[in-house]
Amino acid sequence: MGVLALQGAFAAHQQRFADIGVDARPVRTIDGLAEVDALVIPGGESTTMSHLMRTNALFEPIADRIANGMAVFGTCAGMIMCASDVLDGRPDQRSFGALDLTVRRNGYGRQLASFEVDLDVKGLDSPFHAVFIRAPLAERLGPDVDVLAEHDGVPVLVRHGACTVASFHPELTPDGRLHQQFVDSIR
Numbered sequence: 001m002g003v004l005a006l007q008g009a010f011a012a013h014q015q016r017f018a019d020i021g022v023d024a025r026p027v028r029t030i031d032g033l034a035e036v037d038a039l040v041i042p043g044g045e046s047t048t049m050s051h052l053m054r055t056n057a058l059f060e061p062i063a064d065r066i067a068n069g070m071a072v073f074g075t076c077a078g079m080i081m082c083a084s085d086v087l088d089g090r091p092d093q094r095s096f097g098a099l100d101l102t103v104r105r106n107g108y109g110r111q112l113a114s115f116e117v118d119l120d121v122k123g124l125d126s127p128f129h130a131v132f133i134r135a136p137l138a139e140r141l142g143p144d145v146d147v148l149a150e151h152d153g154v155p156v157l158v159r160h161g162a163c164t165v166a167s168f169h170p171e172l173t174p175d176g177r178l179h180q181q182f183v184d185s186i187r
Contacts, residue, residue: 001183002027002036004062006052008044008077012171013179020176022183030061038071038186041078043133043169046105047090049077059094066098071162071186073179074098079165080105080136087139099160100142107137108167119168121157122148124177130156130168138167162186 003013005026017024024040027033039062041049053059066072066082074082085102086095108115111134118127128149138155141147148164149157156167157178164185170178 001025001038001040002033003040004042004049004053004058004078006056006058007049008042009075009169009171010040010042012169013040013042013075016171016176016179017183019174020180020183022179027058028056030057033058033061033065038073038182039065040182041072041074041081042171043076043078046077046080046086046136047093049081050090050093050095054094063096066096066163069162071182072096072098072164073182074163074165075171076133076135076167076169079103079138079167082163082165083136084142085140098163099145099158099165101138101145101158101160101165102140103136103167104139105136106134107139108132108135110134117151119149119151119156121178121181122146123181128170128175128177129173130166130170131172132156132168133172135167159185
């Protein structure tokens with residue numbers, strides 16, 4: 001397991017994986033990417049993350065690995081990075097198009113509009129406490145995208161193939177069930 005460690009909440013993801021007994025390596029280089037079979041793209045700032053991937057020559061190698069089936073778990077900014085279409089992004093911002101999804105950056109509002117809510121998640125036996133911080137809003141899903149959780153009728157956790165994305169930050173809670181669910185989905 002790898003966690004993209006250029007910017008954002010990568011250390012919290014590594015801790016959640018450690019809590020469930022999974023070694024998650026930080027990925028900062030092409031060599032680091034070559035050592036992992038799956039990748040978490042953490043929350044953070046999606047335009048900065050996109051820029052750092054380009055300047056560190058990681059964008060194309062990650063895009064190629066995703067296109068060839070590498071499993072990816074994108075949270076918050078990671079959801080934006082995995083989407084096929086990004087609204088309200090910078091003109092030079094790129095995404096991987098890993099799943100047929102249109103998201104709006106900061107769709108739930110700016111920092112002051114952050115919130116927490118318990119979600120019913122497909123496959124979990126009790127609610128998951130979700131932390132939304134400047135969260136992206138899913139505005140359109142492709143027909144093959146599976147909705148795993150919704151908030152107020154809007155998808156906030158979805159999966160298609162080897163790609164799982166969340167509008168929220170599961171790494172910012174002590175609950176490792178979504179990390180375990182991701183690991184289980186790729187075994």
